[in-house]
Amino acid sequence: MGTWDVGPFDNDTAADFCNSLDDAPPEQREGIVRAALGTTVATIGHLDADIADEAVAAAALVAAQCPGGDPADPVYGPEEPLPDLTALRDLAVRALDRVLGGQSELRELWAESDGGPWQESVARLRRVLSAVPASGVRS
Template identity: 45%
Template sequence: MEEQMGAWGEGPFDNDSAADWCSELHDAHPSERGRMVRAALATAASNSGYLDLGDAAPAIAAAAIVAARLPDGPPIASAYAPDFLLAGESLELDEDLPELAIAALGRILDEDSEWRELWGEAGATAFPQIDRIRAVLSGPTELPGQIALL
């Protein structure tokens, strides 16, 4: 049996934990997807202890999804992103999610975070990805109604 190599890239979707979460998001009923994005962000943002990679990576992917819906948001093009988004389907998200995403990303970048620890050891090449997402989230925060993500 051929051994599968795990995904470990600097993009918000390019690791096993994020890819698994994206697969679950894709498989979920469309009416549940917005709640799943919120839950991923809230899990990271509300964590007051050591933040595991398994909670941080889905929150980064969720933040990237929220950011992609905003003006000047980065397009979603990773092969590990949810297939429905890559196919151009829409996703309804609440207007308060950019603020929650900023809080989640802030928590992920804190000292007590496995994601930060691992990327610090790897030379911190993923930090600019997070900075770009945060910059978009910090800009105009009005989410357009159900637009397709590219």
């Protein structure tokens, strides 16, 4: 796994995930993001780092459409437009909780180095996704 920084798109797996979104027909893109998040949430036991990296990238794409969210990476994020993903906010939060929880290879790998900046990057995504929208109704 090639990783060059702590952001959600700063690794080969996330870049490949975004490329797969670009290659997919527009009507399938939401399903691909949902599947990446859902696979992470549904994984029992050890969570592989590649699955977790895809989930973090998918969560970042959802967060990019939320108030306070950062735009997707202009180099490694998807180039093609994405549908409204805000209905996936709760699923994205659950996926990030799984990535940051026990039995997560990605969390373990970051813990072996100075993982504080990475954990803060993921925690920021979680805060954006968890925020109650201005309408007062959570997506």
